[in-house]
Structure formats: C-alpha cells, structure tokens
Amino acid sequence: AQDTFTLKLAETWGPNFPIFGDATKSMAQMAEKMSNGRLKIRIDSANKHKAPLGVFDMVKAGQYDMGHSASYYWKGKVPNTLFFTSMPFGMTALEQYAWFYYGDGMDLMQEVYEPHNMLSFPGGNTGNQMGGWFRKEIKSLDDLKGLKMRIPGFAGEVFAEVGVNPTNIAPGELYTALERNTIDALEWVGPALDLRLGFHQIADYYYTGWHEPATELQFLINKRVWERLPADLQEILRVAMRTAAYDMLIHSQHENAKAWANIKQDYPNVQIKNFPDDVFQAMYDANQKLLKEAAGNNEQAARIVKSLEDYQRDSRAYTRISDNAYLNTMAEIE
Amino acid sequence: MIGMIMFGVALIMLMFGFPVAFTFGGVALVFGIYAEGMDLFAFMPYRIMSVMQNTVLMAVPLFIFMGVVLQRTKLAEQLLTSMGRLFGGLPGGLAISTILVGALLAASTGVVGASVVAMGLISLPVMLAHKYDKRLATGTICASGTLGQIVPPSIILIILGDVLGLPVGDLFRAAVGPGVLLIGLYIVYILILTRLKPQTAPAMPKDDDSISRGKEIRDALLAIIPPLALIIVVLGSIFTGIATPTESSALGGIGAVVLALIYRQFSFKMVWDAAKDTVSVTAMVFAILIGATAFSMVFSYTGGDYLLEEWLLMLPGEQWGFIILAMLVILILGFFIDFVEISFIIVPILAPVAEALGINMLWFAILVAMNLQTSFLTPPFGFSLFYLKGVAPPNVRTIDIYKGIVPFILIQILVLALIVIFPEWFGMSSTY
Amino acid sequence: MYWIIKLDKSLAWLSKLCGVIACLAMILMAVNVFYDVVARYVFNDVSIAMQEMEWHLYSVVFLLGIPYALRTDGHVRVDVFYTRWSNKTKAWVNILGALIFVIPFAYLIGRYGYSFALDSYQMGEGSGDPGGLPHRWVIKAVIPLSAVFMATAGLNMVTYAIRVLAGEKEYVGEHSAGGLA
Numbered sequence A: 001a002q003d004t005f006t007l008k009l010a011e012t013w014g015p016n017f018p019i020f021g022d023a024t025k026s027m028a029q030m031a032e033k034m035s036n037g038r039l040k041i042r043i044d045s046a047n048k049h050k051a052p053l054g055v056f057d058m059v060k061a062g063q064y065d066m067g068h069s070a071s072y073y074w075k076g077k078v079p080n081t082l083f084f085t086s087m088p089f090g091m092t093a094l095e096q097y098a099w100f101y102y103g104d105g106m107d108l109m110q111e112v113y114e115p116h117n118m119l120s121f122p123g124g125n126t127g128n129q130m131g132g133w134f135r136k137e138i139k140s141l142d143d144l145k146g147l148k149m150r151i152p153g154f155a156g157e158v159f160a161e162v163g164v165n166p167t168n169i170a171p172g173e174l175y176t177a178l179e180r181n182t183i184d185a186l187e188w189v190g191p192a193l194d195l196r197l198g199f200h201q202i203a204d205y206y207y208t209g210w211h212e213p214a215t216e217l218q219f220l221i222n223k224r225v226w227e228r229l230p231a232d233l234q235e236i237l238r239v240a241m242r243t244a245a246y247d248m249l250i251h252s253q254h255e256n257a258k259a260w261a262n263i264k265q266d267y268p269n270v271q272i273k274n275f276p277d278d279v280f281q282a283m284y285d286a287n288q289k290l291l292k293e294a295a296g297n298n299e300q301a302a303r304i305v306k307s308l309e310d311y312q313r314d315s316r317a318y319t320r321i322s323d324n325a326y327l328n329t330m331a332e333i334e
Numbered sequence B: 001m002i003g004m005i006m007f008g009v010a011l012i013m014l015m016f017g018f019p020v021a022f023t024f025g026g027v028a029l030v031f032g033i034y035a036e037g038m039d040l041f042a043f044m045p046y047r048i049m050s051v052m053q054n055t056v057l058m059a060v061p062l063f064i065f066m067g068v069v070l071q072r073t074k075l076a077e078q079l080l081t082s083m084g085r086l087f088g089g090l091p092g093g094l095a096i097s098t099i100l101v102g103a104l105l106a107a108s109t110g111v112v113g114a115s116v117v118a119m120g121l122i123s124l125p126v127m128l129a130h131k132y133d134k135r136l137a138t139g140t141i142c143a144s145g146t147l148g149q150i151v152p153p154s155i156i157l158i159i160l161g162d163v164l165g166l167p168v169g170d171l172f173r174a175a176v177g178p179g180v181l182l183i184g185l186y187i188v189y190i191l192i193l194t195r196l197k198p199q200t201a202p203a204m205p206k207d208d209d210s211i212s213r214g215k216e217i218r219d220a221l222l223a224i225i226p227p228l229a230l231i232i233v234v235l236g237s238i239f240t241g242i243a244t245p246t247e248s249s250a251l252g253g254i255g256a257v258v259l260a261l262i263y264r265q266f267s268f269k270m271v272w273d274a275a276k277d278t279v280s281v282t283a284m285v286f287a288i289l290i291g292a293t294a295f296s297m298v299f300s301y302t303g304g305d306y307l308l309e310e311w312l313l314m315l316p317g318e319q320w321g322f323i324i325l326a327m328l329v330i331l332i333l334g335f336f337i338d339f340v341e342i343s344f345i346i347v348p349i350l351a352p353v354a355e356a357l358g359i360n361m362l363w364f365a366i367l368v369a370m371n372l373q374t375s376f377l378t379p380p381f382g383f384s385l386f387y388l389k390g391v392a393p394p395n396v397r398t399i400d401i402y403k404g405i406v407p408f409i410l411i412q413i414l415v416l417a418l419i420v421i422f423p424e425w426f427g428m429s430s431t432y
Numbered sequence C: 001m002y003w004i005i006k007l008d009k010s011l012a013w014l015s016k017l018c019g020v021i022a023c024l025a026m027i028l029m030a031v032n033v034f035y036d037v038v039a040r041y042v043f044n045d046v047s048i049a050m051q052e053m054e055w056h057l058y059s060v061v062f063l064l065g066i067p068y069a070l071r072t073d074g075h076v077r078v079d080v081f082y083t084r085w086s087n088k089t090k091a092w093v094n095i096l097g098a099l100i101f102v103i104p105f106a107y108l109i110g111r112y113g114y115s116f117a118l119d120s121y122q123m124g125e126g127s128g129d130p131g132g133l134p135h136r137w138v139i140k141a142v143i144p145l146s147a148v149f150m151a152t153a154g155l156n157m158v159t160y161a162i163r164v165l166a167g168e169k170e171y172v173g174e175h176s177a178g179g180l181a
Ligand code: NA
Pocket: B105, B106, B107, B108, B109, B110, B111, B147, B148, B149, B150, B151, B152, B153, B154
C-alpha cells in the first residue's frame, strides 16, 4: 500500500466563514478524493489556533503544514509579499490570474517566499472589492480631508496621501463606531460579506472599488512538507488548489450578486457612488508615488512592480477592446 | 476523551487552593505534554499575542482603574449610599442601586471582567459595611456585572452575529428586551427577598432623625450628581460617537481622577496606589484568560472539539426537542467551557439544524446569548465568580459567592424560558 | 536559612520591579487613550502609531503585572479548603504548585516566546498599517520577558514557603488583593 499523508492547514478565517472558508474546504475535499484518500487535509480555523495573522509564522516554523490566508497580511514582516494579493488601480481577477499562471506572477511570488521556507499559490479571489461604506457623500477632494476611515494596508496609505485619516478600530467595534460617527467610513469586502455585518443599515453611500480590484487569497505550504510529498500527490494538490481558487472567484460573483439584489430590495436607501474624477485622479497619483517609493529602494520590489505594470498595460489593452467594449455596448441598449 | 478527563482533574486541583490561573495552565501543561508533546506549547505565544492585540479587552484595566479611583476617593460610596437613601426605609436599597449602576456599566461595555471587577470594587465594600448578607451582596454584583454580555454593546452578540451570519444591529436591538427584563426581575427578586428576610439587606439608616425626608432626598440627589455625571460622560461619549466603548473606559478613569481633584481627594500617591491595585487585579483577570486559553488549546488539539461535534449531532431533529436539548447542552457545557469556544465550536454545528427546522435564527441567537451569559455565573468555573473573588475581602469565601449566585441563575433560566415560550413578548417569532 | 531569606528578598525585588513598570504603563495607557480620543474628536487628528501604542502599553500592564501579582498573592484562589489549612499545609501547596505548574508553564512560554520574538526581529517586522509602529519584536519580546519573571516569581513562592515552613514568616489572609474591595 502507498503512504498516506495528513497535512494540517491553518486558515486565517473563523469556522464557517463563507466563501473564503468554502475555498479551503473544497480544496481539501478535492485533494482527498483525487488521491483516493492518500492525501488528507485537516483544516484548523482561527477559533482553534487563535492566530489569524500568525499563519505565515506557523507555516514557516512547521507548526502547520499549510495555510490559507492573504499575502498582503505579511507586508509588515516581508514587505514584498504585498504585491501578490491585489494592488490599488491594479489588474482585474482575469488579468491577474493570467499574470500568475502565464506571466511572471508565480515565479516572483516563489522568489519572495523562498527565503522563508514556503511556497505560495493563488488561493481564491473575491473579485472586485467595494470601495467602502460612507455616511456622507464624497463630492470633492475636500470631503476626504480629515475623513476618519477604517482602511488598513497599502490602500490606507494611498488614502492618507489624499488627506484621509486612516483609523484603527477593533473589528468587534466597527459597527458601533460607524453607527455613532466615531468613524465616518469603513472598507470591508463586498456585498456578501458586508451584509453580514449590517453596514447597509447605518450608512447610505456604498462606493465602487478601486483599491482591491481582485483580492487573491493564498495557499501557503511549508517547503519541507511539499518536498516530502510524492510527485503525484504534489500534482493533485496543485490542481486542487488551482481549481478551488477559480471556484472561489465564481462563488464570490454568485454570492455578491445575490446579496446585492437583497440590499437593493430591502434597503433602497443605499446608493452606489463613484468617486468624482478629481478624487480618483488624486488617489491614482498618490498610488503611483507610493509605488515608486516602494520600488525605489529595493531591487526585488522594483522588478515586481515593473512586471505588474507591464503585464497590466498589455492585458488591459485587450480587456478594453473585449469585455470592456462589450459591457459598454450592452449598457447602451439595456 | 482526554479533554473530558482534564476538566475533572482541573476541578479537583482547583480545590487545593493554588491560584486558579496557574491551576488551569498547569493542568493543561501536564495533559498537553502527555498527549501531544512539548511542541504543542509553541502555539502559546500566538495565543498570548491575540490577547495582546484584542484591544476590546483594554477596557478591563481602564474600567478597573476607574473603579479603584472611585473607591479610594470614597466617591463610589457616596453614589451608592445616596442612591440607597433615596429608597428611604426600603430594605435592599443598596442592592437595587448596585443593579442600576451595573446596568449603566453594561450599556457601556461588553467585557465581563471589566464590569464585574469594577462593580466589586465600587459596591461590595459598601454593602458589606451596611451589614448586607455576603451571599446577597456577591450574587447581586456578579449578576449585574455580567449584564454587559446581553445588554448591547455585547461581545457575545458580535461573535454570534459573525458565526450565524446575522447583522449585529439586529441582534443588538433584539437583546434590549431580554436585558431590560433581566434587570427588572433582579430588582423584583431583591424586593421580595428583603420583604421576606429584611435582615439580609438592612435599610439605610437615616442621616439624622431631625432632618425631613424632603431634605434627605435633596441631599442624596446632590451627592449623586458628581459620580453620576461621570457615568454619563462615559455613556454619553459612546452614544455620541466621541469614543468607542473601549475608549470610553479611559475617559471614565481620567474623569474619576478629575473628580478626585475637584473634591480635594487627589494626590500623586492616590493615583500611584490606584495604579498598583489596577495592575494587580488586571493581572489576576488576564492570568485567568491565559491559563484558560492554554486549557482550551489542549482541549481542542487533543480532539475534544471533534468529540463534542459527534455528541451534538445526536440531538433530536424536531423543533421543540431540539431547542430544549440544545439549550440544556449549551448551559451544561457553559459550566466548563469558555463562551468563545462555545460560540465557535458548538453554535456552527447547531445552526444548520436550527435553520433546517425553520427556526428563526435571530431568536435562536438571543437564546444562545442569554445562555452563554448565564455560563459566566455558573459554579464552579464561572469566570465572573472568580473575578469577584479576586477583589473580595478574605472573609468573603468562594462558597459564599457560589451560593449567592444561585437565585440569579434561576432568574436567568426563567427569562430564558420566557423567551422560548413567548418570543412575541420580545418582538420576535420562533419561526420564519 | 540566611541565603534563603536573601534570595527571597532579591526575587521579591524583581517582581516589584515588574509591578513598577506595569504601573507606569497603566498610567501612560490611560493618558494615551484619553489623548487619542481628544485628538480625534477635537482636532480631527488620528495617529495610527499612537493607537498602536495603546495595545503595546496594555500588553505591558498585564504581562508584567502577572509576576507582580504572584508576589503580592493577588491571583484568585478557590478557598473552600485553603483558608482552613495551617501555614505549613499552605506552604506545601504553594511549593508544589510553583514547581509543577508555574515554573514549567513559564519555561514553555519563555522558550517558545523567545523564538517567536526572535523571528520577528530577524524579519524586521513592523506594523502593516499606514503610519504604524516599527520594531514589532520589542513588544513580542515582552512575552518571554514576562515568562522569565513569572519563573522567578514562581521560585519566589518556593523561597517564601520555605521561610513559612521555618516558622519565620506566615501567610496573612489568603490573598492580599482581598481588602482591595
Ligand atoms: Na454591554
């Protein structure tokens, strides 16, 4: 009989966290079925390991064999992990997957994770994230000045450049903080997950996204564990991860569409807004400036940023004359 | 099975009187090393870190600080005795005042450790000085200090909202009715008890026989104003959005120091001593949290969570049988297991069954929340009981606290039953 | 016996030192949070670094407070039997508890906490949020530091218990936090 392998996976999410958690479960199920039971993956959610943002360290140290999380969470530890989730004004999910699997994406990602004894694979996409819930309308750059907003990470830095005050609020107090104007706005994910937290009950303006056009989660694997797996199980795991990732993208589309229909019907007060052009331009400029800074003092960052920009330029040109053109034409006749 | 045996051993070890926190931690250590080896404890720094980054828990030291300053400056005593005087010749006035202050604190925080300890500091010495029965006094404090879990904002409700996928706002609104009823019934209980046994809660003596009742009320009202203003600052800052609930506790602490200044009670020594007390009591609360997290770590990594899952799947598939048994299971598990674990391990197993039975999830969530709130009060592992014991004078024994809480647990169960039987009283329905 | 008394006093001094640092952190934390609220509400100014400083200070309060409370006997005990026992029995409970529970527990937290902090140091970990605090290893290092002091406080329980057994000291009340209320 052949050896069986049981891998322990730590995910950043709580148990039964929709969409994200489903991606982990479907990956585990596929791997087990395809390997005829030789590859088992046991999932521990955040309630068990109590370290949602410790997944990187735990997989690195070998306390867990695998992880399911998002690369940009490790920006404070390894700055260049930032680039493998989603960048403000970056690529769409389709474009970004093309970059990962057919462009340089995967190679660059492995290069960044290699010194930490891990491999990282795409782990499912949320699609375009919404720009957040605002209690008042943003009509000009002035409306953003001094606005207190919960928005973490790189997007927070971009917002800070245009005068927003990024603010830390414990997730458990987000709802109360927004309801009582302790903060003016917050960014979460998209309709399906935002609906669970009830922000639509207290904020009228729901802005379209710009900061995370294609948030890609990640599967992490400890390198020694990966090398111990026989070639066929490696391939099975690779296929399971890739399929689960793609499945999460369409699952997100499905759930978000459903949730949005609900919000529209039950909360007609909610209005979809785009940021005005000058706001958009200012944020874009801020983003370019920050990217240049990031690339300026780090050779690896410079290569990654260049790869992202080059790929996005070419890929986007095609998107414009294909999907984009089609949607525009459709919009006129609908 | 190891997890279950561990609970029994911990229970026995606790009786030796070694500090609770280290008994939990130590028993976990022995079982953990035996079952999984030393490396299991490599998870401990992560778990401690998650407590460190849980900024909601910052309310614990801050509220305790407020409580200690109010106590050291005698402002708390002034608040409670004046409130007690307002009740005139009515026995139990101090206990009722305690419940009311507890209700106010409950509306400003959802952290049990914070409110139980603050209430213990503020009102236990006053009640004991006025010859209250120890059991009545401690029961009242534990129960009203734990109200914060059901009265919004509440951590249990936020976690349940996350686990069950319900909007937090809906849960908060639904919890108001049960919370108010609980407060009301606590007061009714005090009134009945003091009528039957007046010696358990003697009425406040009059200030001076010569002064009129009118003047007494006026004086009492005047004396209440400063500490009450402080509570209003705390609550007001939350309701107006000036501060988050956690931050409001800092306003309370600084505000108490300002009050001390106004009343010429301030000295740097007073602040330093208050800080020392605060550190000591905070350490007591967090040591228990850390010991308990080691305990639940060993429990779940030795398969305890899977075992529970198996047992729960044997619950009946018919609405009333399911509800009653599910509530019983949570209540009993609540004796032993931390509410966060229950919310994350057990509720997700019960939820799909409840949903399939057409049970209204909002109603179900409130039932679970009430039940989990009760778990803070149930001997022997109820955390509220430990917290109060940690700040009580030595002549208040653990056993007094255990006995004192029983009537309040019965009230909790009564309210739980009322919500089960008459959901419409609370603006809910049991099914869709 | 002389050196036991000397050791006991030195160890107690360490725990008290923890207490002093924790008290300072406590006062600073209250001021820090108060300042952040005022800055945000009155001056509409938010500093993520200051917000992160809040939980850094709060962590110091309880992590260093734990060894301090061990020395002051501030940790809650179930006193069903304990209060009725003689000083001698109490001393044995404390010696065994310290040796079997406290010191090994502290050892494991210290050992794994050390690698936890070291890894953070080697990666140069900082906050991932805009304007957040750098040098995350500093606060992570408080975990093993706390464990070291927890261990010395555990040892201190033993030295104190030996003094009690020798009849030179006794346990007053079952914990000194009592009387706080
Ligand atoms: Na509350």
